[in-house]
Amino acid sequence: MEFALSEEQRLLQDSVRRFLEQNAPLDKVRLAAGNTHTVQRSLWAGASELGIPGMLIPEDFGGMGLGFLDAAIVYEMIGRHVAPLPFLGTTVMAPLALMLAGSEAQQEKWLPKIAAGEIVAGVAITEKIGILEDAGVKALNGKLTGKSLFVIDWAEADFYIVADSDHGLHLVLPDAKGLSRRALNTIDKTRSVGELVFDRVAAEPLPRSSADAVARMIDAGRVMLAADTLGAGQMMLEKAVAYAGERKQFGRVIGSFQAVKHLCAEMAAALEPSRSLVWYAAHALDEVPGDARLMACHAMSHLSEVGRFVARTATEVHGGMGFTDLLGLHYWFKRIGLDRQLLGGPELVRLEAARLQGWAA
Amino acid sequence: MNIDFTPEDEAFRDEVRGFIAANLPPECADSPALGVMTDKSVVKRWHKTLYEKGWAAPAWPEAYGGTGWNATQRFIFNEEIARANAPRLMPFGLTMVGPVTCTFGSAEQKSRHLQGILSGDVWWCQGYSEPGAGSDLASLKTRAVRQGDHYVVNGQKIWTSYAHEADWIFCLVRTEQSAKRQEGISFLLIDMRTPGIEVRPIISIAGLHHLNEVFFTNVKVPVQNLIGEENKGWTYAKYLLVQERTSIGGVPSPGRRLRISRRWHERSGTRMGGVDGRSRVPAQTRGDRSQAHQSRIHESADSRRCGGGKGGWTAIVPAEDRRKRGSAGFGRTRRRSRRLLYRTIRARSPAWRRQRTGYRPAHTRNVWADYGYGRAASIYGGSNEIQHDVISKAILNL
Numbered sequence: 001m002e003f004a005l006s007e008e009q010r011l012l013q014d015s016v017r018r019f020l021e022q023n024a025p026l027d028k029v030r031l032a033a034g035n036t037h038t039v040q041r042s043l044w045a046g047a048s049e050l051g052i053p054g055m056l057i058p059e060d061f062g063g064m065g066l067g068f069l070d071a072a073i074v075y076e077m078i079g080r081h082v083a084p085l086p087f088l089g090t091t092v093m094a095p096l097a098l099m100l101a102g103s104e105a106q107q108e109k110w111l112p113k114i115a116a117g118e119i120v121a122g123v124a125i126t127e128k129i130g131i132l133e134d135a136g137v138k139a140l141n142g143k144l145t146g147k148s149l150f151v152i153d154w155a156e157a158d159f160y161i162v163a164d165s166d167h168g169l170h171l172v173l174p175d176a177k178g179l180s181r182r183a184l185n186t187i188d189k190t191r192s193v194g195e196l197v198f199d200r201v202a203a204e205p206l207p208r209s210s211a212d213a214v215a216r217m218i219d220a221g222r223v224m225l226a227a228d229t230l231g232a233g234q235m236m237l238e239k240a241v242a243y244a245g246e247r248k249q250f251g252r253v254i255g256s257f258q259a260v261k262h263l264c265a266e267m268a269a270a271l272e273p274s275r276s277l278v279w280y281a282a283h284a285l286d287e288v289p290g291d292a293r294l295m296a297c298h299a300m301s302h303l304s305e306v307g308r309f310v311a312r313t314a315t316e317v318h319g320g321m322g323f324t325d326l327l328g329l330h331y332w333f334k335r336i337g338l339d340r341q342l343l344g345g346p347e348l349v350r351l352e353a354a355r356l357q358g359w360a361a
Numbered sequence: 362m363n364i365d366f367t368p369e370d371e372a373f374r375d376e377v378r379g380f381i382a383a384n385l386p387p388e389c390a391d392s393p394a395l396g397v398m399t400d401k402s403v404v405k406r407w408h409k410t411l412y413e414k415g416w417a418a419p420a421w422p423e424a425y426g427g428t429g430w431n432a433t434q435r436f437i438f439n440e441e442i443a444r445a446n447a448p449r450l451m452p453f454g455l456t457m458v459g460p461v462t463c464t465f466g467s468a469e470q471k472s473r474h475l476q477g478i479l480s481g482d483v484w485w486c487q488g489y490s491e492p493g494a495g496s497d498l499a500s501l502k503t504r505a506v507r508q509g510d511h512y513v514v515n516g517q518k519i520w521t522s523y524a525h526e527a528d529w530i531f532c533l534v535r536t537e538q539s540a541k542r543q544e545g546i547s548f549l550l551i552d553m554r555t556p557g558i559e560v561r562p563i564i565s566i567a568g569l570h571h572l573n574e575v576f577f578t579n580v581k582v583p584v585q586n587l588i589g590e591e592n593k594g595w596t597y598a599k600y601l602l603v604q605e606r607t608s609i610g611g612v613p614s615p616g617r618r619l620r621i622s623r624r625w626h627e628r629s630g631t632r633m634g635g636v637d638g639r640s641r642v643p644a645q646t647r648g649d650r651s652q653a654h655q656s657r658i659h660e661s662a663d664s665r666r667c668g669g670g671k672g673g674w675t676a677i678v679p680a681e682d683r684r685k686r687g688s689a690g691f692g693r694t695r696r697r698s699r700r701l702l703y704r705t706i707r708a709r710s711p712a713w714r715r716q717r718t719g720y721r722p723a724h725t726r727n728v729w730a731d732y733g734y735g736r737a738a739s740i741y742g743g744s745n746e747i748q749h750d751v752i753s754k755a756i757l758n759l
């Protein structure tokens with residue numbers, strides 16, 4: 001047994017890290033954040049050169065055919081740099097939907113385009129997790145009616161994967177008749193979510209849809225969100241440590257006060273084991289089907305809590321500065337905040353974990 | 362222990378509730394439902410209403426415009442104010458410089474400033490922190506040099522809440538370089554219109570402007586604006602911090618947030634298997650705990666006033682004791698209640714802020730502003746780490 005990343009995986013992670021360090025510095029994030037409802041095409045093109053959009057897509061369709069663990073460690077870097085990229089829907093959940101439930105024709109039509117980074121794919125699946133404001137989508141005679149909230153990678157999507165109330169998955173084009181779209185503003189300005197309202201919209205069903213396919217999309221999405229939080233949290237910790245080493249009060253750097261040291265050490269102690277959890281949850285998606293769903297719940301709910309703790313604590317270490325727009329620390333704070341919301345908050349996800357094990361009705 | 366309200370208490374509650382119902386304009390009840398101040402005119406208007414009724418500063422000594430209510434009455438009043446979602450009055454005058462002026466100010470300062478604070482016509486801001494002097498407040502460098510009947514002030518303040526809305530600022534300034542840093546500090550009242558003052562905005566993580574930097578360049582301040590004695594400002598500053606820390610715990614907030622949260626769940630029809638109901642309970646417990654704690658402190662404050670027989674502001678609770686209590690009550694309430702609200706909105710909707718494009722549901726208005734502001738609650742008025750230092754030193758004698 002070897003619980004560690006392979007040499008290739010480390011290289012992959014490093015190359016993504018370097019790419020983002022150079023291409024997604026804070027001032028670029030700031031610019032993108034002023035404009036959430038557009039995809040940052042130049043950054044996406046660069047990511048495509050690294051093969052990021054096609055990571056999970058089989059080589060036959062022009063992708064890299066990598067596994068979820070590879071995707072998770074890449075996503076960790078994306079979170080680390082709060083990169084404004086359409087990652088979750090376009091490179092994880094939508095390809096998964098097509099691979100698990102799509103027809104050959106659908107796969108041939110869309111997967112190569114996703115892999116090439118030519119298109120963005122949104123995912124409307126929130127209502128499979130929890131229903132707000134009577135949202136929900138019904139399929140009747142091949143037409144969709146209803147509403148879906150918090151559609152992932154909503155902006156400029158070339159198609160949407162939509163889950164209906166019976167675990168059916170559908171492919172909907174953005175200009176379909178009867179479809180109206182609204183952007184939703186969240187605290188996180190680095191990713192777009194929106195609302196879709198369907199009024200008898202003609203949709204193309206994915207013929208092999210099943211409850212399992214939907215669940216697997218959610219599991220994978222949750223692990224990726226956990227990885228995103230992990231990376232963002234790690235960066236917040238590093239920023240806090242750096243600040244604690246610079247800022248002076250009472251004639252000493254604040255990092256010399258035990259209270260501040262302990263704040264930093266507690267963050268480190270919370271994050272470090274989380275990394276193993278995320279790795280294992282991602283690995284389970286690839287290799288340990290019996291564990292995958294439960295581990296996805298654990299990873300997501302635990303990272304939600306750790307992420308919030310780290311976000312608050314790192315902000316605390318920065319004193320008044322942490323509260324300013326100027327410092328930009330809040331992009332990480334808010335990123336972690338949205339990660340926590342998407343695909344279910346920790347209480348809900350834990351309830352699911354309890355149900356999976358027969359501990360709750 | 363007797364926690365029943367007497368018929369007189371109940372009658373008092375009816376009176377307060379009736380007054381608020383009849384006089385709180387709907388836009389006041391709506392707009393600042395949460396912590397952060399959104400609109401000066403709304404707060405001013407409500408302040409004026411309470412002032413005209415004689416209720417703007419219940420905790421002040423009666424001689425200066427207080428109500429003379431006992432602890433139970435103040436408790437009832439606070440509860441009713443919170444229940445009605447009435448805006449919070451700005452604390453810089455009422456709970457900060459007002460009590461300092463009552464206690465340490467000259468007769469002339471009292472007659473000049475207290476009235477404006479009470480009526481809400483004059484707005485104050487707090488010039489304590491500097492770029493190099495946050496937690497280490499005593500290292501402040503803004504200098505005031507006496508020249509004839511004026512001080513000339515040079516330096517910079519930072520994090521000055523609402524300086525851009527304020528008419529006056531109370532400032533800690535260095536009047537002497539002494540070996541013990543706390544000893545050369547003085548407490549000055551400065552008119553914001555004085556030439557040489559420049560206010561620059563700091564934008565917060567919530568994208569709002571309530572913080573500022575304030576620069577002083579050769580600002581002439583009449584010596585009459587010195588509170589108490591020169592170089593004794595630290596004493597007054599600490600007295601003020603006790604008032605501040607006692608008041609910013611935000612005890613009524615959990616109840617208010619809980620009500621808002623319940624309303625949202627009803628409206629949004631969240632179907633989440635009772636998960637959120639469960640997660641609300643601990644927050645409810647903490648809210649109740651804080652309220653009980655506050656009642657206990659008010660009660661002991663009252664009995665001391667009667668028993669000690671000294672009367673007046675300072676005798677309410679001896680300064681040292683107040684300082685401890687100020688710290689002990691501080692921090693917990695604020696953090697917990699915001700956590701509660703955050704839980705709700707997490708379940709509810711991340712669509713929190715209006716932008717040029719896109720939308721978020723109307724009833725989520727102000728939520729992120731409030732939550733974002735709440736991130737600073739463990740920092741302003743002295744960080745939690747500093748409060749813990751104070752508790753371990755002053756209460757636990759460590």
Ligand SMILES: Cc1cc2nc3c(=O)[nH]c(=O)nc-3n(C[C@H](O)[C@H](O)[C@H](O)COP(=O)(O)OP(=O)(O)OC[C@H]3O[C@@H](n4cnc5c(N)ncnc54)[C@H](O)[C@@H]3O)c2cc1C
Nearest residue numbers: 255256257258259260261262263264265266749750753759
């Ligand atoms: C069940 C049990 C089994 C043990 N078995 C063994 C054994 O087999 N062999 C053996 O050699 N020892 C053993 N120990 C001893 C153990 O290693 C010591 O108790 C431990 O190192 C703490 O030392 P102390 O008890 O002197 O506490 P102290 O060192 O006096 O600590 C008291 C408190 O002060 C805190 N503290 C101390 N210094 C600092 C600091 N610099 N900063 C912040 N906080 C500080 C500590 O965290 C602690 O909370 C055992 C202890 C227990 C309870």
Ligand SMILES: Cc1cc2nc3c(=O)[nH]c(=O)nc-3n(C[C@H](O)[C@H](O)[C@H](O)COP(=O)(O)OP(=O)(O)OC[C@H]3O[C@@H](n4cnc5c(N)ncnc54)[C@H](O)[C@@H]3O)c2cc1C
Nearest residue numbers: 257259316317319320487489490495496520522737744746
């Ligand atoms: C929203 C907001 C409103 C404010 N309003 C006002 C206002 O109106 N007027 C005003 O004068 N000021 C105001 N402040 C300033 C506030 O009082 C200071 O930010 C606060 O005292 C902390 O100082 P700092 O920001 O310099 O942080 P620092 O002192 O640099 O602290 C940074 C970190 O180090 C820790 N630390 C520092 N020293 C120690 C120590 N000895 N032991 C352990 N930990 C330590 C702190 O706890 C914090 O986590 C406001 C601040 C905020 C955020």
